[in-house]
Amino acid sequence: MFARSRALRNVVNSTRTYATSVADSAGVKVAGVDLGQPTTSISVVVKAGSRYETLPGVAHALKNFAFKATSNASSLKIVREAELYGGVLSSGLSREHLFLNAEFLRGDQDHFVKVLASVLSASKYHPHEFSELVMPTLQSETLNAMATPSTLALDLAHHVAFRRGLGNSLFASPHSPLGVQDVKEYASKAFAKSNIAVFGTGISTEALSEAVGKAFGGASSSSSTGSSLSSTGSKYYGGEQRVPIDAHSGGQPTMVIAFGTTEITPELNVIPELVGGASALKWVPGTTPLAQAASKVPGSKIQSFHLPYSDAALVGVSITASTSEAVKELAKEVVNTLKGLASSSGMDGEAVTRAVAAAKFKAANALDNKEGLLAAYAPGIFSGKEVEVKDFSSVSAETLSKTAGNLLKSKPSVVAVGDLAVLPWA
């Protein structure tokens, strides 16, 4: 009750502000966006995603080691105290960043920022925690990913597209053993102050940087001397990977056809909208070419995606259907649609306008929730860049077909997961 009344009071007092400035507090980059919501969420963004890892899977292990025993609290204490405050602690991993998240009611930031700071600077990395708590979750997450064809296919698509760096798998592999010492070494490199940024929603930059200054300033400076991790720039390769799945595992056969590039243009956002796949309305097949194709095969799903990274992007289509034969048919349609993009004659002016509008909406809408804000801010926060809604005014049918043509000229990254006797070759 107490917490709720305090939260409500703060909501009434706060005004809706877009504090997008990036401040520097105790050597750590800090940014907050306050939209007046009753809860605050703080994420520590560490440039230590799978592309920076020194050993396969070490980033995944470090993600699962978050919120374990530190020098001033056991993992049980951290969790139970967070529960008493009514907060949620979680950690996440992307190809570029490692996230430590805390979500809680307004006003409790001092406690949670202290917890986050202690995880970064004072985690003990006990061997018994590694074998008793971290390993089992690591194994089940990896097994789960391997048993989910869509996740596996996307992971492999990154691997054939970028090989090392961005191509590193998000998941620890049973083929490369990890020890607690490896994780500890990776953490000491990753948690250097220059490698960390703190991003908050539902909290102003000033309040957040004050809390961060208090918590991180007193933290042991051993972490600040650690060297940053490095990764070489991305290069697109492309290629093919085929993986059989057990017919009885219940996973649906999947194909991913993707093209990568290291030149990032707004056209890349529009291409997935142009070929489409998802319908904007419920129960109705969409009007985009791929949505029409998918509607012909019941139970099938075609999804186009655009995955932006700091120095590269992957644009492609993922096809899922209940049988490998259906996937084969749909893959033919997808390839024809993609080929049609390269010729400007195949581009309908109305469809282009529609796709640009959809891309614009998607980009703007992403800034309306926590996850989208975090994804939008994470890359720019280290360089102190402000986030703005992408400008699509330069996109036209000509530029689109030119970008598509350049994409299609490169070797495609094709991943087939399913019955290999049926699924087509690239």
Add this chain to the structure above:
Amino acid sequence: MGLKWDDLLMEEREDVQKAISRLPEREQYDRAFRIRTAVQQSILHKGLPKDQWVTPEQDTRYMTPYVLQVEAENNERAYYDNIEVERKK
């Protein structure tokens, strides 16, 4: 018999079992070896030759820290399970 003090800790307790599982591999192996030797000597009704006796320097309490660690964890869990939360004044 060639046993160390900590080899005689009551093994049937859950916290001691957990402590054994947390021992470094080498310690686990040596512990099993000492217990096997002791059982064998007991069957033979014979003591070990004097040069194989455990000296006071060798008789380290190698497992006690792990048992105490497990005990502290259990106590902490019990504490948080029975904690009474007071409203901030």
